[in-house]
Every structure is written in structure tokens, then in C-alpha cells.
Amino acid sequence: MQTSPVFTLSGEAVGLELLVHDLKTVFESKGYDYQSEPETPRMVLNLITSAKPQPYRRRAQATMVISLLELPKVPDNLIAELYPYLVRALSNMLVVYVSGVGAHFLTLELGQYFEPEGPRFAERLFERIEPIASSVLVVANQFDPDLEPELWKGDALSQSISAAGRKLADWDLLPTAFPLEDILPPEDFRHVKRLYGIGGLSYGNLSTRKDDTRFWMSASGVNKANLREVGRDILLVKDYDIAKNAMLLSVPPGVEPRRVSVDAIEHWMIYREHPQVGAIIHVHAWMEGAPSTQFNYPCGTYELADAVAQKVREATDPSQAVVGLKNHGLTITGRSLEDILNRIEGRLLRQVPMS
Numbered sequence: 379m380q381t382s383p384v385f386t387l388s389g390e391a392v393g394l395e396l397l398v399h400d401l402k403t404v405f406e407s408k409g410y411d412y413q414s415e416p417e418t419p420r421m422v423l424n425l426i427t428s429a430k431p432q433p434y435r436r437r438a439q440a441t442m443v444i445s446l447l448e449l450p451k452v453p454d455n456l457i458a459e460l461y462p463y464l465v466r467a468l469s470n471m472l473v474v475y476v477s478g479v480g481a482h483f484l485t486l487e488l489g490q491y492f493e494p495e496g497p498r499f500a501e502r503l504f505e506r507i508e509p510i511a512s513s514v515l516v517v518a519n520q521f522d523p524d525l526e527p528e529l530w531k532g533d534a535l536s537q538s539i540s541a542a543g544r545k546l547a548d549w550d551l552l553p554t555a556f557p558l559e560d561i562l563p564p565e566d567f568r569h570v571k572r573l574y575g576i577g578g579l580s581y582g583n584l585s586t587r588k589d590d591t592r593f594w595m596s597a598s599g600v601n602k603a604n605l606r607e608v609g610r611d612i613l614l615v616k617d618y619d620i621a622k623n624a625m626l627l628s629v630p631p632g633v634e635p636r637r638v639s640v641d642a643i644e645h646w647m648i649y650r651e652h653p654q655v656g657a658i659i660h661v662h663a664w665m666e667g668a669p670s671t672q673f674n675y676p677c678g679t680y681e682l683a684d685a686v687a688q689k690v691r692e693a694t695d696p697s698q699a700v701v702g703l704k705n706h707g708l709t710i711t712g713r714s715l716e717d718i719l720n721r722i723e724g725r726l727l728r729q730v731p732m733s
């Protein structure tokens with residue numbers, strides 16, 4: 379028998395009692411099981427105040443924390459003013475409720491969208507929240523010091539990643555990540571980095587196929603304009619272990635490895651399925667007319683990877699696909715990194731449409 383996912387509430391619903399009650403009712407009617415202090419809930423509705431955005435300290439990575447905050451009005455500079463609440467409360471998503479107006483959503487990937495108050499309000503919020511609450515992060519890494527010696531210093535393919543990273547930086551397509559370390563105490567910053575695999579210098583990642591099963595990929599939290607060292611800046615992904623829910627990486631012995639980009643699971647799915655795909659680039663930018671995923675699953679989740687892989691599958695030529703990640707960015711496949719760069723040069727819009 380399949381057990382229903384458990385959810386709980388944390389914090390105090392000052393002024394939000396009615397909305398919280400409605401949301402709780404909807405979650406229960408959709409098969410979620412409410413418990414008051416579960417060990418490892420699937421989803422936590424974390425009620426915060428602007429004076430004290432109290433974090434919910436999850437015990438397992440599988441717990442998705444949705445923070446809910448009421449404000450009298452929406453700030454003009456939405457991301458700059460609201461993103462700190464999202465991360466201070468150690469949440470996967472922030473919902474800012476403005477009474478009589480509606481709810482603004484903000485994701486870790488800087489996705490932002492609005493749901494107006496009105497009929498079926500709680501249901502519509504549920505539909506926005508549930509895919510995040512039910513998605514599974516694949517951000518664990520297993521490092522095996524089994525990289526063949528001739529690859530310890532990289533090869534022509536890993537060098538093509540360095541070159542492509544420099545080019546993307548030249549084109550200003552690697553926006554600076556939100557400066558998490560400036561708004562979080564050190565232990566929370568480490569927690570956020572560990573938890574979501576984000577908190578780096580810039581958004582975006584690159585990879586290129588090494589052979590039938592393996593690919594080189596940029597590390598998480600590094601400057602993509604300056605990718606040099608194997609095991610530190612560029613990693614060789616050899617597989618995904620479904621039982622451990624971890625990416626398997628071959629690294630040189632004696633190197634303190636960095637984690638691979640959180641989107642490794644997505645690239646792994648695409649390479650495995652399409653032998654003709656030789657390279658993949660992900661940027662937080664947009665291209666006119668790109669077919670897009672239906673929902674903005676969080677970075678590094680199996681669900682996002684699956685949704686993108688599906689769009690690649692649907693492309694006329696999966697090795698030349700440009701896939702939009704809703705409220706997030708693009709994943710572009712190619713025969714090589716050069717092929718991708720040639721196709722996208724001058725064609726990307728820096729602003730990702732939000733809906």
C-alpha cells in the first residue's frame with residue numbers, strides 16, 4: 379500500500395489563519411496527510427513574519443519547505459526585497475500573500491509569478507505548490523578516485539567546456555547569482571549550499587559527452603568563466619545510482635572534489651537517451667519560440683530533469699533542441715559545445731519570461 383505524503387505546519391499564522399486553514403483543507407483533500415510534528419515530512423508550510431523569518435530546520439533533504447509570508451503590499455523591487463526571506467527561512471519556495479490582492483511566488487531559481495485572489499484561490503495555490511512539494515532532489519554526489527591518469531589534467535573535451543564558459547561570460551549570459559553569503563550566517567549558507575547545491579557565483583552550466591556513458595560537466599558554485607581543474611571545476615560524471623539517488627563521479631586521487639552542477643541528473647538522462655547529443659548548455663536566458671516545460675520544478679530535481687528530457691524527446695532533432703524551463707531558463711543540446719554556441723550567438727534574450 380502506498381502511504382500518503384505527510385505535511386505539517388510550522389511557525390505562527392498571525393493574520394493568515396483563514397488562508398492556512400483553506401490550504402490545509404486542500405492538501406488533505408488531495409491525499410496529503412497532516413501531522414503535527416512529523417520526523418521527516420514531505421512538505422512544510424512554514425509561516426514566517428517579516429520581522430522574524432524563522433527557518434524550519436529539516437532533518438532530511440527530501441523535505442520541501444514552502445514559506446508563507448503576509449505583507450501589506452508587494453515591494454517594488456520584488457526579488458531584491460523578497461529573496462532574502464526565501465533563503466533566511468531556508469525554504470525551497472516563498473509565497474507572499476497580500477490580502478485582497480493575491481499571492482506572489484518566488485523560487486530559488488529567481489522564478490516569480492502571481493496568483494490573484496478570487497475563486498478557488500487555495501486550490502490554485504495548491505496547484506502551484508504541489509509539484510514542488512512532491513519533487514525529489516538528486517543532488518547527492520559519490521566521488522570515486524578512479525579517473526584514468528590520462529584524464530587527470532583533462533582533455534580536449536574538458537578544455538572545450540572551459541572555452542565555452544569563457545564565451546558565455548563574454549556574452550554576459552552567466553548572470554551573477556544572488557549573493558546568498560551576504561544575507562545568511564555562515565552555517566545557514568553551508569546548509570543552503572548542501573541542501574540545494576546552489577549558492578555559487580553564477581547561474582548556468584555546461585557539459586560535453588566523453589563517451590557512450592560518461593560526460594564532463596561544470597562543477598556547482600564555481601566561476602564558469604574560469605573552469606580549469608579536473609575534479610574541482612570540471613567533473614567526469616559516470617552514472618546515476620538510482621538506489622543511492624546519487625550522481626557518480628570519477629575524480630583524480632588526492633583531489634578535494636567539488637560537487638557537480640545540480641542539473642547533472644538532467645544531462646545524464648539526455649545523454650543516455652540520445653547518442654547523437656554531444657553537448658548541453660543551460661543558461662538563465664530565453665529564446666523566442668522555445669517550447670517550454672509546463673511547470674517550474676526546482677533545479678536539481680528528478681522531475682525537472684524528466685520534464686526537460688521529455689521536451690528534448692519531442693524535438694524534431696533531439697541533438698539540436700532548445701528547451702525552455704518555465705520561469706527559469708533554457709537547456710540547449712548540440713553535437714558539440716561549439717555547435718551550440720554557433721546556434722545561439724546573438725539570439726538569446728537575457729530576460730526569462732515569467733508566468
Ligand SMILES: [Zn+2]
Pocket residue numbers: 487581582660661662677706707
Ligand atoms: Zn538554472
